[in-house]
Amino acid sequence: MTVTALPLPNLPAxxxxxxVAAPIYQPAPxxxxxxxxxxxxxxxxxxxxxxxxxxxxxxxxxxxxFRGIDDxxxxxxxxxxxxxxxxxxxxxxxxxERRGEKMTHVxxxxxxxxxxxxxxxxxxxxxxxxxxxxxKATNKAQSAALKYLLFTLFMIPVDGRSVDDGxxxxxxEPTPEHRAERQQRQQQRGQRQQQPRRSNRAEPGPWExxxxxxxxxxxxxxxxxxxxxxxxxxxxxxxxxxxxxxxPADYLAQLDAVAARKRGAAxxxxxxxxxxxxxxxxxxxxxxxxxxxxxxxEAENALRLAASRANLPTLDADFERVHGLPIAQAGAQQxxxxxxxxxxxxxx
Numbered sequence: 001m002t003v004t005a006l007p008l009p010n011l012p013a014x015x016x017x018x019x020v021a022a023p024i025y026q027p028a029p030x031x032x033x034x035x036x037x038x039x040x041x042x043x044x045x046x047x048x049x050x051x052x053x054x055x056x057x058x059x060x061x062x063x064x065x066f067r068g069i070d071d072x073x074x075x076x077x078x079x080x081x082x083x084x085x086x087x088x089x090x091x092x093x094x095x096x097e098r099r100g101e102k103m104t105h106v107x108x109x110x111x112x113x114x115x116x117x118x119x120x121x122x123x124x125x126x127x128x129x130x131x132x133x134x135x136k137a138t139n140k141a142q143s144a145a146l147k148y149l150l151f152t153l154f155m156i157p158v159d160g161r162s163v164d165d166g167x168x169x170x171x172x173e174p175t176p177e178h179r180a181e182r183q184q185r186q187q188q189r190g191q192r193q194q195q196p197r198r199s200n201r202a203e204p205g206p207w208e209x210x211x212x213x214x215x216x217x218x219x220x221x222x223x224x225x226x227x228x229x230x231x232x233x234x235x236x237x238x239x240x241x242x243x244x245x246x247x248p249a250d251y252l253a254q255l256d257a258v259a260a261r262k263r264g265a266a267x268x269x270x271x272x273x274x275x276x277x278x279x280x281x282x283x284x285x286x287x288x289x290x291x292x293x294x295x296x297x298e299a300e301n302a303l304r305l306a307a308s309r310a311n312l313p314t315l316d317a318d319f320e321r322v323h324g325l326p327i328a329q330a331g332a333q334q335x336x337x338x339x340x341x342x343x344x345x346x347x348x
Contacts, residue, residue: 039116078311084117
């Protein structure tokens with residue numbers, strides 16, 4: 001399919017930036033399947049599924065919170081894929097000027113073509129502006145334009161007290177009420193960190209939480225314990241404890257890598273007393289047997305991590321509907337099979 005830019009109406013010039021055209025709708029080509037939703041219906045479906053984006057990034061120099069473009073794109077990726085929507089960006093206008101000896105200031109107008117599953121297209125233009133002391137001013141301007149397109153087009157949920165976005169040089173000082181509410185949320189968050197739990201959103205385990213102050217209890221470093229293990233039996237106990245604490249699959253893989261390295265070192269020390277394998281042969285590394293409970297716990301962690309990356313908030317309900325039993329009662333084989341479906345994009 002050939003994509004041709006539609007002619008834009010002649011609008012009066014806007015100072016310091018190019019004119020922004022009104023949205024344009026391009027109907028679907030002939031031949032879409034009957035019942036295929038148009039771009040407007042697909043956008044509405046994406047709006048129903050998109051998850052909130054918190055303002056958890058911080059500009060340490062100017063002391064304000066903001067929402068990063070990475071978090072916004074991560075929140076939108078799953079719903080866009082699920083409903084067959086994609087966005088084609090082009091630069092409609094670009095202007096760069098030198099300010100001082102090193103700073104470059106860029107103003108752009110981004111033209112976004114939002115396509116639905118039927119092939120029809122909604123075209124909108126969004127301005128962007130940024131400055132940089134190196135070669136990133138255009139990149140920053142594009143990121144700002146994309147972020148606000150996603151926020152305004154798909155109405156991504158936000159905290160009602162932080163609508164006045166802090167992407168500015170002079171942030172507004174919070175009111176005493178807002179400051180007290182933020183302090184209360186921080187205290188509640190600290191209490192939740194002291195009581196680690198496993199959740200449907202694959203939240204980080206206690207080994208990934210930063211040490212906030214000296215009064216918090218010391219958290220177990222399973223990797224350090226694995227390094228000091230003197231036998232496979234000791235390592236099995238350490239690994240089982242990490243699984244019990246809710247360690248994710250990537251953390252358990254690090255533990256397995258420590259065990260494999262230590263086994264290799266032990267085999268190297270005994271190599272002089274053993275007959276080396278013939279040329280072309282390679283002795284298989286010994287495997288550590290896992291109990292069904294440990295295997296199921298690892299598979300559950302991997303499944304929840306995959307569901308979080310795919311933005312699938314209904315994981316438990318979907319799994320029970322397919323397999324007829326809750327995740328906590330399923331075996332490793334069922335959990336791995338369902339994870340493969342999610343990673344292949346067919347979970348919905």
